[in-house]
Amino acid sequence: MGARPRIAVGGILTECNHLGGVPIDISIYEASELLRGEEVLRLDTSVVGGMLSALREGNADVVPLIYASACAGGPITRDCYEQLRGEWFERLERALPVDGVLLPIHGSALAEGLDDPEGDMIHAARDLVGPDVPVVATLDLHAHVTEEMVRYADALLAWETYPHRDQFPTGQRAARLLLDMLAGKCRPTMAMGKVPVITSAINGSTNDDDPFAELMRYTKSLEQQEDVLSTSLFLIHPYMDCEDMGSGGLVVTNNNLKLAEALASDIASRYWDRRHDLEPEMLSPDEAIAKGLQVDGGPVILVETADCCGGGAAGDSIATLSALVDTAINAPSFVPVVDPEAARACHEAGEGTELSLSLGHKLDPRWGSTRTFRGTVEHLCDGNFVYTGGQWEGHHEHMGPTAVFAIGSTRVIVMSRATYDWADEQIRAVGLNPREAKFIVAKNPMNYQLAYGEIAKAIFVLDTPGPTPATLRHIDFKKLQRPYFPADSKIPGLSPTILE
Template identity: 45%
Template sequence: MKQRIVIGALLVECNHFGGIPTDLNSFKRTQYITGQDVLEIADGTLGGYYDVLSPRAGDIEVIPTIAATACPGGPVTTLAYSAIKQQILTGISEAISEGPVAGVLLALHGAAAVDGIPDLEGDLLESVRDLIGADVALVATLDLHAYMTEQMVSNSDVLVAWDTYPHRDAFETGQRGATALLDIVDGNLIPCMAMGITPVLVGAINGTTEGEGPFADTMRLAKRIEKRDDVYMTSAFLVHPYLDAPNMGGGGLVITNDDPDLACELATEITEYYWSRRHDLEPELIGVESAIERSLAHDGSVVLVETSDCCGGGAAGDSVQLLPHLTALPADIHSVIPVVDAHVAAECHKHSVGDEIMIEIGFRHDPDWGDPVPVCGTIIQLNDGVFTYRGGIWDRCEGHMGSSAVIKVGGVHVCVATHPTYEWCGEQYDAFEIDVSQMKIIVAKNPMNYGMAFSDYSDLMMVLDTRGPTPATCRHLPFQRITRPAFPWQDDFDEHNKVLTNC
């Protein structure tokens, strides 16, 4: 008899301080695939699952449920979560009704939230565990920015996270997750998992896993430990800090084969090292006016990083904090800035290319962070906002900005989209037919991928000290539910590390 494995995906990152609520349409714009069509996905985490499971088609049956992913945003609506959760649970229930299920394999993010539920993944994993019982293997793959909780750890056999930021290893992480599941099913692994957490809440500016840096060094430590003969798998986490939830923090996860004490010891080692690098994780910032002055004095293009409005962190993408500073410059100083504003995009599409338009733009979807800015400019492009990702977790997938336009205001190219989309490698500007090499100032709103996207055009990149739901530093966010003491508000407190285990 074949071993039967149920798979599914619910992958989105959420923000409690802003952004647009993540509804079913948010998923359908990105990925919402059900039934047997899920088995046709060849890339990303699910592609990695199949790469491991398919060669064993003679003794493994894969049962799909749903693959639902969305651009980060505000909390998932209750309706959307209920619909997707029900698809997963119904798929598992139907599989169980037809015969024994050996395991469940889920592609999750780890930092999703629902209205009233700060830990979506914990809720889902507990529901799955209640359904399948204690003896069926349950493995989930995660983003390394996951909010790790006791509910997640205690209800899973194995949790494994991406090892790269910028995220390049979704497929490989899928392979690792599927391999772990098969090792459990085949009786080769009795997983003892320990997750060390220390209350460090920082943005992602210094969170790369490439080259030198505090999180890169933490990841390298975790991977050195993984090479030990008595260690099965490790992960390192830099928690997505834009959730307002208790017991948040980053650290290290270690899985051993039936050795809980060693798992706890090594998870603590990784987490203590991460804590020791906390000051290095806080970024150096520059004010907007100073950044503009430095840009004008610099010989060449400059990238201004407004990470406080990062769609990839759940922001709406509608900030126009920089726009008045850019429009005040002479018209021969060319710049480009992205703005999500569905109303302005719709109004532009009532006109034609070449028409002039006077309109207020920005802060329409998330008005808590500022006021719209009046502009008068010329519409120089109208398009459908469709583009294709070149790499990353959505490699070769289409992105959908919705009806989009470019308004030229003096020397400023304002790229207006209807919907927020994740910034990876400059695909949105390409879709707007913007030649960034001709821009003096390029505005980026992602805290990490801007280097990869624009390093060929600029050798000066400055991270701005601006306000919004995804700022470069968390010091000024209005947290209400986080557990304190926590860095960066407090420092040098004794009890700064705890360990969660499933064994």
Template identity: 30%
Template sequence: MRIFTAAMATETNTFSPIVIDKRAFEASLYAPPGTHPDTPTLCTAPITVGRRVCAARGWTLIEGTAAWADPAGLVARTTHEGLRDEILEQLRAALPVDGVMLGLHGAMVAQGCDDPEGDLLARIRTLVGPEVAIFAGLDPHSHLTAKRVAAADVLIAFKEFPHTDFVDRAEDLWRLLADRLEGRIAPVMSVFDCRMIDVFPTSRAPMRGFVDRMIAMERGPVLSLSVIHGFMAGDVPEMGTKVIAVTDGDPALGARIAADLGAELFANRGRHLMPALTPDQAVARARAAPTGPVVIADMWDNPGGGTAGDATVILHELIAQGVTGAVIGTIWDPIAVQLCFAAGEGAEIPLRFGAKSAPDTGAPVDARVRVLALNPTAEMRFGDSRVPFGPAARIGFAGVEVILNTVRAQGFDPSLFTAMGVDPMAARILVIKSTNHFHAAFAPIAKDILYCSAGKPYPNDPATTPYRHVRRDIWPICPDPFCDQP
């Protein structure tokens, strides 16, 4: 068997002013054929798992380019088309192939193209013909378009949020691809549109039990079940929550299961997201805790959702309440980092940092700071992945420490702090910029976890977000999208 594999992935916040160009991919991951590292990124696990699977079976794996950029705004047209055409040319050179395995995110939006993944899949289908198996992995915070479903044989999304299972889902993809190529199954996809916009953390009820039951249902003719959560910061026509059921040649069964699961999600709409505190409430509660560390999640200034990650709202509140022993990880400010590197470790300098990217991110901080640590290649762990966030600087002032970073990344793991010389267990308060991906790694060490809604750098209320392209017959824009009235 000859299998072609490649990855083209990023998550586009269409409200973000930060345009993604080729340099953004190069800063995160741009790996031409054969140069992908042994460890996967979030969306490239199909490549690293594929190496192992194909080696064990004696199959030929032809690797194309793998590209991942940390989430931001629209992808530049030349960057999108350049990466797309690069992969298509590599596939054309590899023909004939028996299968195509792709690592995608699913929420990419480019200048002039609302559906880059659908465009890529459709072009691949045209190249390889109707008989070649096309499988792809997706992030659940994506947009499941009709074009993608028509072009692919199997689409599987991560089940967990935080996405701790991205390698597991890649293994599912390869297992089903092997069964398909060796004639044991004839997979078909069925999709149910839940007509809703919501957030579905699987670290808490009701989504925790829902995912556990979904996994238990994957047996016999039910090959795979996925929930596409949707990505509320993507203003595209087909945004929203959907359920995918992959069955062994039984689309009617798949349709029934997808509809039942989708109806359950819709019945719980608005109950999935974790409760959030205001900045003054979160800081006061963390400050009152008898022991630390208490984790405050700045949930809407999340670079993993396409924001800059430079909001200072919680930092200003810490200062206002006179908190000491807090460490902020991170505030994105490449200029401030450059100034800290020029001054050197141990230097004391006047510094203005933060709140440069957009409204509703607070005000820049002006302080005389000490440069406590510098790391030109700072990175943190995320499961089997390594996530760069450096060059980075750690500064201290007024009893508070702040990690300033150059490469935007949300807080996934306590190694964010240890990479900069901080013992997270010794801190009273740890502030991280993440909606929920941090939870799996921080829950074992945190005395308490507080979710804080601080400002609106991210469009977090779909009922009032000024969408231009999102359909109107979707909850909460429409109170009852399943009513029969127009």
């Protein structure tokens, strides 16, 4: 190793869904975030920003590979994955020798015909650089941590917050751990403890006294112990259909595998004990609207989490929209629907035009039927906005041509493209004010709390069809092992599976 270590940085950060959503191809990365070589160096927020800042502080030379990220969707197309992985690998190969490799990845990506692309990349990096060069990866806390990842990485470190706001410090922690390894200050050993708990993220916040928050505080408290370098807690992204899925804890120790195993097993056992608390209470849209009408003022948040773009759904469900329209309530309501064809029809008709608009369930028709609504094109825009936080803070995003279509007092935000919900950027981008709504349909399991937590008068979680539902009790998984919670309520003799 020279005076200044050379650290390669790059990866693919995407969460994927097997139950629905649109496959992710290269055009989606190009429209979202696809940086090559030197372009990676300009990142100053999120996980890569954190890695770069710690590497510069540590007087390391950064060898930028590629960095691709996109809103969640169906599996990455095979062509797209091979292209991105190929470019990443080729740049790493050309950069040799390097002193370390940092991978900013999600952990729940899927490619067509490949259930663990990130394990594949970690393995490929290891084979290329050999056993003595550190390979460290960061993960989302919704990662599906696999045996291949644990075996071939020196250390894995996950976000600690949900809603996710600590990508930058996680990138810093990973880079510092890698530099400590190079300086001879530590020799990581690692174990993952898993239990078959597959729940949605509804009760998975790390705030207040949510069950996941209590588990997270316990997990992080273990970092105070001697020889513990890092602990992570995982609530697995539940909308994949893979073998050996589970949630639990991952512990990185300093040359003490036994301790890592014992603590990982302890975290996973505690996770198992809280499994019933992680299952949400749900209402039908009609029940939630009736309850909401009893509440004084607004907004009342109707959480249609089954259609979450950030979890890989198409965002084109009209289940809650239909219930609102059929109730014929005279209360202002905001509902987002991704439907490029309908957005185009609104733009062709022009502002102020009354028309019959066919809406919904065109991108992913498995979860409901398209329906025609009579209404008025109230507002048209280009759908551009800037994220105010999260993984894409400061990043310009595009919903594509977007319309506000008024059906009575209900305002449908008709977007051309699915985008990740951080807070309420999409609603503000079309000129609507959340404080003026009686009902707001939020299509995510958690970030509605960021957007409306301070102003919401009531929040109801809905049981509607879609590929990102609030419970995994009734999903017809093909590969996922049985038994698992919550589909199987009695699971005898359970002890955590340990990966090392």
